Amino acid sequence: MRKNILFTAVLTLAATAYFATPSRSEGKTENVTVDGVHSSVIFRVKYFDASFFYGNFLKVSGTISTVDGGSGKASLTIDAGSVFTGSQDRDKHLRSPDFFDAKQFPNIEFSSDDVKHVGGDKYEANGKLTMRGVTKELTITFERTGTGKGRKGEARTGFHGTFTVKRSDFGVKYMVGPLSDEVVITAALAGLVQ
Amino acid sequence: MIPWHLTPVPLVAGVVLLAAWRWRARSWPSAVALAASFATGYAAVLESIAWNPASAQGWLPHLGVMAAGAAVLARGPLAAHVLLRLAVGAATAWILLRKGATAQWDSTVAAIAAHAGVAIAVAGFWTVYAIRSEATRGYVLPGLFTLSAGGMSMVMLGAGSASNAELAAALSMGLGAIAAFAAWKREVVFAPAGVGVAVTLLVALAASGHFFLEDFPLVAAALLLLAPLPALLPMRRPWLAFGAAIVVVGLTVAMWGPRTTPADASGGCGSEYDPYAHGYD
Numbered sequence: 001m002r003k004n005i006l007f008t009a010v011l012t013l014a015a016t017a018y019f020a021t022p023s024r025s026e027g028k029t030e031n032v033t034v035d036g037v038h039s040s041v042i043f044r045v046k047y048f049d050a051s052f053f054y055g056n057f058l059k060v061s062g063t064i065s066t067v068d069g070g071s072g073k074a075s076l077t078i079d080a081g082s083v084f085t086g087s088q089d090r091d092k093h094l095r096s097p098d099f100f101d102a103k104q105f106p107n108i109e110f111s112s113d114d115v116k117h118v119g120g121d122k123y124e125a126n127g128k129l130t131m132r133g134v135t136k137e138l139t140i141t142f143e144r145t146g147t148g149k150g151r152k153g154e155a156r157t158g159f160h161g162t163f164t165v166k167r168s169d170f171g172v173k174y175m176v177g178p179l180s181d182e183v184v185i186t187a188a189l190a191g192l193v194q
Numbered sequence: 195m196i197p198w199h200l201t202p203v204p205l206v207a208g209v210v211l212l213a214a215w216r217w218r219a220r221s222w223p224s225a226v227a228l229a230a231s232f233a234t235g236y237a238a239v240l241e242s243i244a245w246n247p248a249s250a251q252g253w254l255p256h257l258g259v260m261a262a263g264a265a266v267l268a269r270g271p272l273a274a275h276v277l278l279r280l281a282v283g284a285a286t287a288w289i290l291l292r293k294g295a296t297a298q299w300d301s302t303v304a305a306i307a308a309h310a311g312v313a314i315a316v317a318g319f320w321t322v323y324a325i326r327s328e329a330t331r332g333y334v335l336p337g338l339f340t341l342s343a344g345g346m347s348m349v350m351l352g353a354g355s356a357s358n359a360e361l362a363a364a365l366s367m368g369l370g371a372i373a374a375f376a377a378w379k380r381e382v383v384f385a386p387a388g389v390g391v392a393v394t395l396l397v398a399l400a401a402s403g404h405f406f407l408e409d410f411p412l413v414a415a416a417l418l419l420l421a422p423l424p425a426l427l428p429m430r431r432p433w434l435a436f437g438a439a440i441v442v443v444g445l446t447v448a449m450w451g452p453r454t455t456p457a458d459a460s461g462g463c464g465s466e467y468d469p470y471a472h473g474y475d
Binding site: 089092103168174 | 240242354357358402406407409
């Protein structure tokens with residue numbers, strides 16, 4: 001009798017633990033809205049082939065949906081005018097047609113209809129990056145950095161990915177040389193699970 | 195800071211003018227020289243010229259070539275010339291503003307007004323500066339336009355775009371080469387063909403500055419485009435026209451040109467930002 005009670009209790013606990021844990025069962029879709037306030041998109045260029053310089057964008061929004069065993073979607077919009085480097089004059093210069101041309105092309109956008117879970121916490125998004133009116137195919141590998149609960153009990157998750165683009169491919173050709181053509185972009189996204 | 199990369203600009207203008215002089219051409223060479231030298235300057239600043247550029251800035255050399263073509267081929271009475279100039283102005287407005295319209299203007303009326311303003315500015319200034327073309331000395335009008343384009347370069351720098359500043363400087367250098375050649379060969383005619391290219395490129399640069407930069411007010415553009423106006427006044431001493439233009443351009447640059455950044459405006463990074471810190475010399 002005691003054995004049966006113990007067995008039932010263990011089974012109940014195991015079942016509770018199983019169903020309480022966020023499941024990643026086959027075909028499960030998870031929709032995440034990017035929390036722009038707690039996300040960072042930073043870029044890195046090489047200055048005079050000697051040192052690295054970092055800047056970031058203050059406004060980012062988007063959605064990411066992952067489908068276990070299937071193909072998800074991602075859409076990320078960066079406000080080009082929100083570029084911030086710690087110098088008002090440099091930020092104005094970066095917003096000008098010399099670089100992001102933010103008045104003419106207010107948004108930098110990445111969209112993908114092919115977000116794949118490639119094992120562990122790793123994902124791969126095959127999509128298109130549009131900047132300054134030029135669209136290029138791009139594959140971004142990123143990882144899920146964790147899951148947790150927010151202050152109000154909301155489900156939260158995070159993603160982190162780094163990729164490299166050649167800015168001249170997008171028509172940003174000014175000062176190539178003093179500032180490297182290759183730009184490394186890192187997106188650390190906080191997300192609210194819907 | 196010496197922009198050595200722009201030295202081919204006056205050379206190209208000079209070669210075109212010299213070649214045309216040997217062929218005894220007088221009316222069209224300044225237009226072709228200006229369009230060719232500006233395209234050379236554009237390629238020097240931005241590495242290449244795209245056939246179908248995505249941005250408004252990318253279309254500037256095409257606009258110079260279009261204006262030169264229209265100026266060289268223009269025939270007939272004044273009305274026909276004005277109509278052609280309006281067509282060039284309308285094309286300039288459409289090419290420059292078509293991608294900025296949806297992002298910047300919240301009403302169709304504002305978008306139409308912006309397009310009409312650019313078109314009328316091209317046709318209007320082109321027609322006004324061509325009125326007394328034969329009466330002005332060879333070097334005066336291109337010389338005054340050299341000052342205007344130079345002022346445009348400084349205002350562009352103040353507005354935050356070093357590349358647009360360099361393009362305006364390239365235009366100024368091309369105009370300067372034409373002025374120098376016209377001082378040497380007084381028979382060189384700058385208007386109406388050369389004026390057409392100069393006005394189209396100046397208005398296009400001003401429109402790019404006003405609509406796509408942050409601190410390029412319309413009044414600055416208007417003052418720079420009006421600066422060569424004294425050339426049209428019947429005066430015996432050209433230096434008076436140059437003096438008046440220097441005052442107007444100088445005031446415009448003083449108001450909207452580059453200025454040193456106060457230390458506390460640098461965002462606390464401890465040093466002033468210089469867009470030319472990459473150095474050309």
